[in-house]
Amino acid sequence: MPRETAPLVSVAEIDAFDTVIDARSPAEYAEDHIPGAISCPVLDDRERAIVGTIYKQQSPFEARRIGGAWVAKNIAHHIENQFQDKPRSWRPLVYCWRGGQRSGAFVTWLRLIGWDAAQLEGGYKAFRRHVLAQLDTLPTRLRLFVLAGPTGCGKTKLLHTLAQLGAQVLDLEALARHRGSLLGRAPDGAPQPTQKAFETALWSALRRFDPTQPVFVEAENRRIGTCHLPETLWQQMRAAPRVTLEAPLDARLSLVLAEYGFWRHDRETLKAQLLRLKGVVPNAVLAHWQQWIDRGDFAALYRDLMVRHYDPRYRKGLATWSGPIVAHFSFSTLSEATFADLAAQLIAIAASFRPVATVTRETSRA
Known part of the structure; x- marks a missing residue:
């Protein structure tokens, strides 16, 4: 029966x-x-x-x-x-x-x-x-702290270090399987999730956070590859307290060369990606980039991309964010010790933060 x-x-x-x-x-x-x-x-x-x-x-x-x-x-x-x-x-x-x-x-x-x-x-x-419905409400309950800084200053490494120290971290690039830039695809070429799957993964992460504790997140564009941030989260990030990071160009370049080294093995796709900037940068510049790729001179390529494209674009985008800058870190090296020191300081700053004063911190620990 x-x-x-x-x-x-x-x-x-x-x-x-x-x-x-x-x-x-x-x-x-x-x-x-x-x-x-x-x-x-x-x-x-x-x-x-x-x-x-x-x-x-x-x-x-x-x-x-x-x-x-x-x-x-x-x-x-x-x-x-x-x-x-x-x-x-x-x-x-x-x-x-x-x-x-x-x-x-x-x-x-x-x-x-x-x-x-x-x-x-x-x-x-x-x-x-x-x-x-939850993506419309959950972000408003969180104590977001945004890590901001130009390409190659180690924002993602700092997020991982914060997570290792037990802090709450929202890694949007990991959820989107993309670094958020023109060349930011996954190193293994794995496809990004669908928009629905990205939103589900985001909901799954947000609902597990303790709203009484800080949540660290990297400053991102509204679009991360093919994935788009929900409106409520995007607006909350733009208004959240910010910590700005600064490092010398040479140190940043070393990090970019390491993290984007996989493009050496897929040069034709890299050239096609850069051609998407046609009309944004002069044709002569595009020609130089293509030549550097052919010669394998990725240091020259990435340096010029950072100075000419990424850094100005990042500054322009972040200028529209309204959140207060609560700390500024300037460091000369991107070592594990540097990130451990920064993470510890950030946890302390976020724990005691009150939306009144701005703090400036300098560190050069190796």
Whole structure:
């Protein structure tokens, strides 16, 4: 006999379950999914397309007749290959696009076996609405501190050092899988997440922060590669207290050469990327950059890019930010000791910060 109707749960209850199962197609899962969810499609991409076509062109009954056999086969496959070791006490949560037939069928079979399975009410669409609503409110509750400084001054390294010391860090470039500049793709060439997946990852990070403690974040453009920051977070960052960093050009160049060294192995793509600046910089400059790439003179290339393009663009963008500058750090080296010293000072400054006075600090520790 069938068990009682599967319970419907809200997005707020997701964390109470042992496993979250995404019953949508692989393509839907790849675009975005609930963090930590495993992909167990009841219809693959091809099957879903066929069933949808039959539904529209023939009849809903015919679509269910054909699709039902595929759904049963796929659910059986997942149960046999992924869930045979689950104990009687296992509590899975299943969702599909709208919380309809795909997740409902999966939950029915899991409950018939004896597991306390539940269905996400409203499915992924409900989750997506929740994420967007939270991205409108969560940033306003945080004590953001923005790290600002020109390319190569070690903002990302400083963020990582702060995290190692236990500080709360929002690493937007890691979430976007991009350094935020024209040449800022991932070294391994991995694609960026979709906008939906980026926003989900951002929501997942923001909701775990303690609002009573500082959150350090790097000053970024509104767009990080192909990903865009939500409006509320972007405005909160622009108005947040800022810490400015400054280092000599040669030290910055050394860091850039190390962090962007992967372009040596993909010179044609690098040349194509720089051609996107046609009309922004003179053609003669573009020609010089192309020649330097051909010769392998990346020091000359990056130095000119920083002086001619990155630094002026960064200063112009940051001039529109309204947050107070609460500390300025000028340092001569970009060593591990320098970043450890800076991180410790930043944690102390943020802990005692009150929006009244501006503090200027200088450090040259090696």
